[in-house]
Amino acid sequence: MSGxxxxxxxxxxxxxxxxxxxxxxxxxxxxxxxxxxxTGAKRGDVILDYGCGIGFNxxxxxxxxGKEGTVYALDIHPLAIKSVEKQIRKKGLKNVKTxxxxxxxxxxxxxxxxxxxxxxxxxxxxxPALIKELYRVLKPGGILSVKSGLVxxxxxxxxMGTKDLEKLMLDNGPFKLERRIGKFHIFKKIKxxxxxxxxxx
Numbered sequence: 001m002s003g004x005x006x007x008x009x010x011x012x013x014x015x016x017x018x019x020x021x022x023x024x025x026x027x028x029x030x031x032x033x034x035x036x037x038x039t040g041a042k043r044g045d046v047i048l049d050y051g052c053g054i055g056f057n058x059x060x061x062x063x064x065x066g067k068e069g070t071v072y073a074l075d076i077h078p079l080a081i082k083s084v085e086k087q088i089r090k091k092g093l094k095n096v097k098t099x100x101x102x103x104x105x106x107x108x109x110x111x112x113x114x115x116x117x118x119x120x121x122x123x124x125x126x127x128p129a130l131i132k133e134l135y136r137v138l139k140p141g142g143i144l145s146v147k148s149g150l151v152x153x154x155x156x157x158x159x160m161g162t163k164d165l166e167k168l169m170l171d172n173g174p175f176k177l178e179r180r181i182g183k184f185h186i187f188k189k190i191k192x193x194x195x196x197x198x199x200x201x
Contacts, residue, residue: 008076008102008125033060036116038181039145044068045113048105048137050130051075051120055084061116062088062096072107074099103129107137118147122160131172135189144175144187 036057041047043066049058052073062071073084073096081100088096115134124130134144148160165185169175175187
């Protein structure tokens with residue numbers, strides 16, 4: 001990875017706490033398990049929940065992949081990581097590993113089956129660097145699922161349409177848009193020559 005990256009910084013604690021309240025309210029109306037399952041997630045998969053927040057999708061993902069799988073919950077905000085760690089202790093989950101970090105996941109090349117990038121992309125300053133990092137850690141044919149929601153829109157006030165997303169993913173992966181389900185864009189890692197790789201996971 002290039003060392004010439006824009007520095008990612010966590011939002012202020014008070015903004016994070018306000019966002020958390022909004023997320024909890026919205027979470028009452030979300031099918032959190034369904035949001036993970038639409039990626040094709042299954043038992044034994046390795047999932048990276050990038051920008052995991054308070055763990056809305058982390059916990060369902062851990063239940064889906066089971067003890068044979070692993071979920072990495074990554075966030076740049078220490079309060080987010082503390083929230084997730086509290087939940088996994090309470091539920092006795094052994095297959096969740098937390099990562100306090102920004103752009104650099106610290107994960108090995110081609111070690112992840114699925115990346116969840118939910119409600120975070122517009123807040124990332126160096127998006128090309130992030131997409132390149134996610135491409136690096138995903139296995140051939142791996143899935144990158146992207147969603148932008150209310151909290152992100154309130155915080156960043158930036159809209160990212162499907163065409164913008166497709167260009168970002170093609171230029172910095174490459175990724176191919178497999179399907180769109182409402183606000184969810186499901187991308188698949190493809191080879192540099194444009195052919196689709198099979199995911200052996």
